[in-house]
Amino acid sequence: MDTHSKHLPADERRAVTVESVVALAGTQNPSEITTAAIAKHMNLTQGALFRHFPNKEAIWQAVMEWVADRLLARIDRSVKGIESPLAAMEAMFMSHIAFVAEHPGVPRMMFGELQRAEPTPAKIVVQALIKRYGERLSRLLDSGKENGELSPSLDNEAAATLFIGTIQGLIMQSLLAGDVERIRRDAPKVFAIYRRGIESAQ
Amino acid sequence: MDTHSKHLPADERRAVTVESVVALAGTQNPSEITTAAIAKHMNLTQGALFRHFPNKEAIWQAVMEWVADRLLARIDRSVKGIESPLAAMEAMFMSHIAFVAEHPGVPRMMFGELQRAEPTPAKIVVQALIKRYGERLSRLLDSGKENGELSPSLDNEAAATLFIGTIQGLIMQSLLAGDVERIRRDAPKVFAIYRRGIESAQ
DNA sequence: GTCTTAAGATAGTAATCAATTACTATCTTT
DNA sequence: AAAGATAGTAATTGATTACTATCTTAAGAC
Numbered sequence: 001m002d003t004h005s006k007h008l009p010a011d012e013r014r015a016v017t018v019e020s021v022v023a024l025a026g027t028q029n030p031s032e033i034t035t036a037a038i039a040k041h042m043n044l045t046q047g048a049l050f051r052h053f054p055n056k057e058a059i060w061q062a063v064m065e066w067v068a069d070r071l072l073a074r075i076d077r078s079v080k081g082i083e084s085p086l087a088a089m090e091a092m093f094m095s096h097i098a099f100v101a102e103h104p105g106v107p108r109m110m111f112g113e114l115q116r117a118e119p120t121p122a123k124i125v126v127q128a129l130i131k132r133y134g135e136r137l138s139r140l141l142d143s144g145k146e147n148g149e150l151s152p153s154l155d156n157e158a159a160a161t162l163f164i165g166t167i168q169g170l171i172m173q174s175l176l177a178g179d180v181e182r183i184r185r186d187a188p189k190v191f192a193i194y195r196r197g198i199e200s201a202q
Numbered sequence: 203m204d205t206h207s208k209h210l211p212a213d214e215r216r217a218v219t220v221e222s223v224v225a226l227a228g229t230q231n232p233s234e235i236t237t238a239a240i241a242k243h244m245n246l247t248q249g250a251l252f253r254h255f256p257n258k259e260a261i262w263q264a265v266m267e268w269v270a271d272r273l274l275a276r277i278d279r280s281v282k283g284i285e286s287p288l289a290a291m292e293a294m295f296m297s298h299i300a301f302v303a304e305h306p307g308v309p310r311m312m313f314g315e316l317q318r319a320e321p322t323p324a325k326i327v328v329q330a331l332i333k334r335y336g337e338r339l340s341r342l343l344d345s346g347k348e349n350g351e352l353s354p355s356l357d358n359e360a361a362a363t364l365f366i367g368t369i370q371g372l373i374m375q376s377l378l379a380g381d382v383e384r385i386r387r388d389a390p391k392v393f394a395i396y397r398r399g400i401e402s403a404q
Numbered sequence: 405g406t407c408t409t410a411a412g413a414t415a416g417t418a419a420t421c422a423a424t425t426a427c428t429a430t431c432t433t434t
Numbered sequence: 435a436a437a438g439a440t441a442g443t444a445a446t447t448g449a450t451t452a453c454t455a456t457c458t459t460a461a462g463a464c
Contacts, residue, residue, distance in 0.1 A: 007411050007460055028319045031233040035452060048412050050453065108317050114377040115310045117230045130378055151398075158391035165371015165392070169363045172370060175316040176332055189360035190367070196353075197399030209430055209441050237422060250442050252423060 014052050016042050017059060018066045025105025030112045035059075060122035064113060067106055068129040074099050075136065085144035086199070089163070090191060092136070096167060097187045104180045107171045134160050144198075151200045159198050166194050216254050218244050219261060220268045227307025232314045237261075262324035266315060269308055270331040276301050277338070287346035288401070291365070292393060294338070298369060299389040306382045309373045336362050346400075353402045361400050368396050
């Protein structure tokens with residue numbers, strides 16, 4: 001990852017910047033990440049960042065686009081080839097959890113962006129991400145009802161909200177305990193309860 | 203609330219300060235609330251705040267203590283006199299939702315404090331709040347298993363994590379939609395799924 | 405090898421922040 | 435009503451922030 005050449009092509013430098021922000025968000029409050037801290041983390045001077053991004057807002061936008069691309073690609077990959085909708089939901093859940101455990105800064109950044117009052121470019125990217133995420137969920141819920149795995153009276157919107165909330169609850173616990181690995185450990189137990197809540201009666 | 207005397211006793215001024223912060227957090231990112239903004243909201247000069255608080259950190263601590271006291275008192279009141287543990291959990295859930303709908307800044311502030319790296323006084327207060335909250339939940343879960351309402355194989359820790367996550371999911375949706383009332387509207391549907399997940403088989 | 409230029413270093417700027425200061429207005433007590 | 439205590443104002447502080455102007459270096463094209 002760290003080639004020892006000092007001068008990097010612009011696109012590589014942008015990629016390194018994004019990864020630095022993601023890494024920093026794993027250990028500190030995203031809104032307190034300064035351009036100086038980003039530059040230091042990648043052994044660059046602060047001013048040099050602005051050769052590659054017009055302003056800080058553009059950095060955040062690039063970061064959230066990175067998150068959206070990687071997360072959606074990952075859950076799409078995890079679901080591939082699974083014919084049972086319920087099993088697909090579980091795979092989607094677990095791959096999301098794995099992603100978050102690898103990048104603990106991601107949920108912090110997303111929540112932080114969402115609670116901005118103004119619709120910043122980064123916030124818009126996050127909103128689009130969750131919209132697409134919800135669409136994937138809704139499709140799985142529909143086919144789960146069709147094939148009888150899921151309760152036919154299930155409210156799709158509520159089930160999607162709770163799916164995301166299930167992950168949010170795990171993140172909250174890991175923040176409380178200051179232990180990221182906890183997320184991976186507790187995820188199956190928490191999903192089991194969720195699963196029981198949406199399944200059709202046996 | 204707004205007496206038109208300019209001079210307030212110190213304790214009243216502190217109370218007004220806390221309420222101002224809670225109100226401001228309802229419309230903007232908590233970490234972006236400046237002492238100047240707080241002072242402006244309460245028709246005071248910025249410097250005067252420091253007659254009542256040694257520093258900004260102390261303001262945040264006072265705010266989170268306010269939150270902890272009010273939230274715990276409210277859920278305790280809501281549970282009182284309900285003998286069914288499952289019904290008590292539902293009452294606890296709904297009163298929490300009502301509190302959050304009245305004070306939309308609260309979950310933002312809590313999440314914001316939790317993701318601080320350093321254990322600030324405010325963060326410590328939040329951690330204590332969630333600990334006590336979890337203890338109340340755990341007691342209800344235990345008695346629910348005893349009286350047969352809840353699945354005997356239920357994992358208490360996972361059920362508590364999901365209970366809080368259920369609320370977090372609703373908050374996330376309200377942030378996305380930019381509509382606080384949504385929380386109140388969707389809460390029953392989401393809790394119904396959670397309930398089904400923890401109930402004993404019929 | 406030299407030349408060109410993209411990328412980085414250095415050293416700034418203006419704005420904003422929490423906190424402090426010197427002074428003033430308003431309550432309270434006797 | 436005088437005197438002390440309390441609360442507030444207005445201006446200023448030093449530190450920190452995102453961003454920029456100017457000089458320097460390194461890497462690839464020929």
